Amino acid sequence: MxxxxxxxxxxxxxxxxxxxxxxxxxxxxxxxxxxxxxxxxxxxxxxxxxxxxxxxxxxxxxxxxxxxxxxxxxxxxxxxxxxxxxxxxxxxxxxxxxxxxxxxxxxxxxxxxxxxxxxxxxxxxxxxxxxxxxxxxxxxxxxxxxxxxxxxxxxxxxxxxxxxxxxxxxxxxxxxxxxxxxxxxxxxxxxxxxxxxxxxxxxxxxxxxxxxxxxxxxxxxxxxRFQAPEPMLVSLGTRKGKGILVSGHDLPMLEEILKQSQGKGIYVYTHGEMLPANGYPGLRKYDHFVGNFGGAWQNQTRELPDFEGAIIFNTNCIQKPAAEYTDRLFTWGEVAWPGIPHLEGHDFTPVIDKALALPDLLESPGKEIMVGFGHEAVFKVAGTVIDAVKQGAIKRFFLIGGCDGAKPGRNYFTELAEKVPDDCVILTLACGKNRFNRLDFGDIGGIPRLLDVGQCNDAYSAIRIAVGLADAFGCGVNDLPLSMILSWYEQKAHVILLTLLHLGIKGIRLGPSLPAYISPAVLQVLVQNYDLGPTTTPDQDLQHALGR
CATH class of the missing domain: 1.20.1270.20 (Substrate Binding Domain Of Dnak; Chain:A; Domain 2)
Structure with a gap:
């Protein structure tokens, strides 16, 4: 291979x-x-x-x-x-x-x-x-x-x-x-x-x-189908009772589980990239949809043994399951793992029956974090944001997002987010935000300093926000007080980068390492045409961004 x-x-x-x-x-x-x-x-x-x-x-x-x-x-x-x-x-x-x-x-x-x-x-x-x-x-x-x-x-x-x-x-x-x-x-x-x-x-x-x-x-x-995302607080704890954990990206599949489990005494939780689902009114209308459990995909074998309910993966980001939860694990859609029951269609009775047969989850209150800052939510407060920039209250925007992963060096993104000055706003999306979305960044005149735009599937919203800001200030995206520092792991992050290059966006920093499939000659072309480069250290990259 x-x-x-x-x-x-x-x-x-x-x-x-x-x-x-x-x-x-x-x-x-x-x-x-x-x-x-x-x-x-x-x-x-x-x-x-x-x-x-x-x-x-x-x-x-x-x-x-x-x-x-x-x-x-x-x-x-x-x-x-x-x-x-x-x-x-x-x-x-x-x-x-x-x-x-x-x-x-x-x-x-x-x-x-x-x-x-x-x-x-x-x-x-x-x-x-x-x-x-x-x-x-x-x-x-x-x-x-x-x-x-x-x-x-x-x-x-x-x-x-x-x-x-x-x-x-x-x-x-x-x-x-x-x-x-x-x-x-x-x-x-x-x-x-x-x-x-x-x-x-x-x-x-x-x-x-x-x-x-x-x-x-x-x-x-x-x-x-679900209405535009709205800022909402999401609980990271669990409630006493039966539970189903849904991991992946697929919102229609989550909706089906919510419909089919309604009234059965089961609480439904998201995991990994499903976290932003909590910001959709069309999903939050189900009163047994109660929050999120765990963090990014690479922690699942460490975290999921502690979730004693049924678990189902609906898209990518699965890894070899730990023995502690294989007996209550299912896959759906394109996801498959040897020996794990794979469900076809949209009948989730096996998951619901498994959840009902398992012990109750313990009552374990958790921190609340905010999700739901898609472009429509941000545009609703655009005037306040623009005024804050013009008045100097907001000096710069940092887009720190992308895929998380297990490779050493990703603590860079946590350290970077922590070191972003208090007069700057952080936009984030995809599972990379799990490195720092539990931290308290405060606000600038009522505007949260950390705005969670959503899944990698929601990268369109991040682009719309950047273009909308450029239109408001009468400039190009490359002229905005905006720095893009992105983590990547797999092919969805890769194609989002191609979209940014298609739009002519320059100065992107990519980490924690550059793709092995980019040859030195091809990399040189990307550097010359787009000023694309690797992340270095948080201090150096912040100095570069703030010194522009």
Whole structure:
């Protein structure tokens, strides 16, 4: 195996024995084969689209396949093997779509494709055969030139992150055909031996553009279904009684659990990236939705043994479960772990029954923290914020957010937040905020100094806030008193960075380390064009930001 798609790449180079995420070589091989299979699907789907034909089932499967390949999602080899068989079926379906479209449009037989991913056939129906086959298609086979390979990886990892956002948006009925068309066109390009480094650079920036639209659709879907987030206090304690803990990102799935558990004497808690769900009025209307338990994803094996209720993961950020809670753990959606019951559809009776059969949680009051500062909530007090800036009460904004992780060095973000001067406001989002969101930062004239914008899925709100401030001051985002210091871990954070680069935002500091898949030459281009750089020390980075 060789994998370097996330921040935990071993030795800063790549995992080649065992994934630091918990992925073993067999799972790695299957996921590499998924990329190869998706290229085949996209080659035919893209050709069919050029002839005016498309297929919703093929499009939706692309999102499933992309999401499956995101870090910390699927660790079950048999489940991935089943998905690979469906991937082949979708490739053949897209092939027939192309051939039929060609015959209708131009007459005669469509030109056959005789090599590459378009010709892929599963090596067998068993998981072992697919594992052996997948070992032929690792990342280092994607291109021989290291700089071109780097740009291909940047594009593919961007597509993985965007695919995850698009999966959530589609679940809410929010789709844009241009997004599907781009995914197919871009993925097909990665299998084109004639495509150049510059082609992949252009496609990566276009990926950032398409991701902005994807995140907009996702925000609209959440707002229409659950109302826009509002500032709300969230309890971090537990109540005496039965409990269900929901971890992940998927709000519609949480809503279903709330509906189905209503009136059964069960309290529902969020965990990890589900924390911002507490800011949606459409979810908080359920009186048994009572707060959040625990912190970021990497602490789950330390924290979840203390939650004696039922637990379910609904999207990425799962890690190897501890034995203390595997008997009350479930997965749903794209998430899978060997030996853990996986629920299909939206019947959560097994989770509810398990919660009812388990002992009561203890009464344990906890601290309250504020969530719900999406762009609409911030815009409601925009006048006060703008006046505070003009009067000098607010000197600068710091966006300190992104993915959290287990790698040493992430205490940097806690120390940075603590050292931000009292006349500055901190915007935060995604699970990186768990490093410091329990701290008391006070306020500036009634404006909280820490504004939690939401999940990584809510990055659209953070962008809207930055653009809104720029409009209010009649300047560009790069001219604002705003510093972006971002933590990254996996592909959703990666594609958000591509969106920021597409918007021309400069001066971003990224940490705790730079991606292993960015070659020195490609990094130099990013430094020259965008002033993108690594985090250093909190003191140095603050001095740099405040000295501008």
């Amino acid at each position: 060789f994998c370097r798609q996330c921040e935990q790449a071993a030795r800063g180079i790549g995992c080649d024995v065992m994934g630091n995420c918990g992925k073993n070589p067999e799972v790695a091989a299957l996921l590499d084969l998924m990329i190869y299979g998706l290229k085949g699907v996209s080659i035919y789907a893209n050709l069919a689209r050029e002839l005016g034909q498309k297929d919703q089932e093929v499009d939706h499967f692309m999102l499933d396949g992309l999401f499956t390949r995101v870090t910390n999602v699927n660790f079950d080899p048999d489940d991935i093997a089943r998905r690979l068989q469906k991937c082949y079926q979708m490739k053949e379906r897209a092939k027939s779509l192309y051939e039929n479209a060609y015959q209708q449009q131009k007459g005669g037989q469509a030109p056959p494709i005789t090599d590459g991913p378009a010709t892929w056939t599963p090596a067998g129906s068993d998981t072992k055969s697919l594992i052996d086959q997948g070992r032929q298609y690792g990342v280092l086979t994607w291109h021989q030139d290291p700089d071109t390979l780097s740009t291909i990886e940047i594009l593919i990892y961007g597509l993985l992150g965007m695919g995850a956002f698009a999966w959530h948006a589609a679940e809410l009925g929010k789709e844009d055909d241009e997004i599907y068309a781009f995914i197919h066109r871009a993925f097909a390009a990665t299998a084109n031996p004639q495509a150049t480094l510059q082609d992949f650079v252009g496609l990566s920036l276009e990926c950032g553009k398409q991701n902005l639209r994807t995140m907009e659709l996702l925000y609209q879907g959440h707002e229409e």
